[in-house]
Amino acid sequence: MTGDAVVLGLQPARLPSRALALLIDLVVIWAAYLLISIGLALATASLDEAAAMAISIASFLLVLVGAPIAVETLSHGRSLGKLACGLRVVRDDGGPIRFRHALMRGAMGVVEILMTFGVVACIASLVSERGRRIGDVFAGTLVVRERVASAPNTAVPPPPPWLVGRFTGVDLSAVPDGLWLEIRQYLTRMTQLDPAIGRRLAERLADELVARTGTPPPAGVPAAAFLAGVVAERQARDARRAFGPTYGPTYGPGMGMVPGAFPAASAPADGPAPAPVPPPPLSPPPASPSPSSSSAPAPRTTGFAPPA
Structure with a gap:
């Protein structure tokens, strides 16, 4: 001290x-x-x-x-x-x-x-x-x-792309730093753990996170994917506070998926496992105007008004 x-x-x-x-x-x-x-x-x-x-x-x-x-x-x-x-x-x-x-x-x-x-x-x-x-x-x-061996810095795997933006309304102010550290350590090491042990650990961390936020995960979302989505939302909020409201991570189709990183949800005792949440449909790209519909390009506006 x-x-x-x-x-x-x-x-x-x-x-x-x-x-x-x-x-x-x-x-x-x-x-x-x-x-x-x-x-x-x-x-x-x-x-x-x-x-x-x-x-x-x-x-x-x-x-x-x-x-x-x-x-x-x-x-x-x-x-x-x-x-x-x-x-x-x-x-x-x-x-x-x-x-x-x-x-x-x-x-x-x-x-x-x-x-x-x-x-x-x-x-x-x-x-x-x-x-x-x-x-x-x-x-x-x-x-x-003075010379202390440092552990390699392992990046947290990003969530599946269909979970990006699903937790924008979650209140994360009551989550302590110790719980964030436990979740980060789990996400960086979950591929090295035994599947059953990792699933139980993810469910315990998800229950603690739900108790702190009051928002349960979407139906059919595995606990590991839920943790990754909430962590990504917190990182996005920190980035927006530091660099501006337009800054944040972007995920395209197929990005952010680590093979075997997020295990499927286990089946409950009284029935089959819920179906996973399907990804949102991709909107088709806007159609380009045909040459016959317009003979001249639309004038560009600059927003400048000349003085009277």
Whole structure:
């Protein structure tokens, strides 16, 4: 929840991905620390023991503590390990971290990671609901996943053409967004479901939709086709509100039919299944005027009246 009361859909990183990122960071940091220590040992060979010890402690603090803090501050929560694993450190409200957040995480990391070999950090991450270690709790931060696999966007199949325009008078204001989401998920996956299970699911969703709208489906229309027709009507209304009253989907003869998408209505227990609603007859195209009926074309009117 941000300061503007906006809910962010962030996915917290769990222990395996965080442990892998930390392992990569530790390998890089320890390799740099060993190289720097060897260089300092050769450069300070002529100094006394106390000076050499002070230099080694300073190099330890600068490389193992100061370097991670500087990297997280400058990269806004990304280190080499987190960048490789697709992770990032953010504040509790989803914003980028600053120096004080990185400083608190680095200071607590000395105790719970370096001094205890990561045992305290692992236990805290397992106990926490969002996988946070003690440094994250004190700093008010959270490690989230930046690369999240997205599901393929499947279009909702259009209704049969003979249902287009049949639900223009239906009141859809009382239908909640959760029911629309369930109907959309069913329509995009109905060809992958078992026919009996899909039919029962479509009938349940149709009953909920009828209870919200107060308009039953036409006689003989399968539940799946009824759901597709109502969803198409809602999409058409949204399009007209966004782009103008003349905008909307158009379906020609034979368009919008997905083979096997809309199963036939099941037969009731006391009689045969009702006959499906036949499509409306197509009106014949207007006859073109014959050459003998008119010798000259009709004058075109532009709607412009010359001044008197």
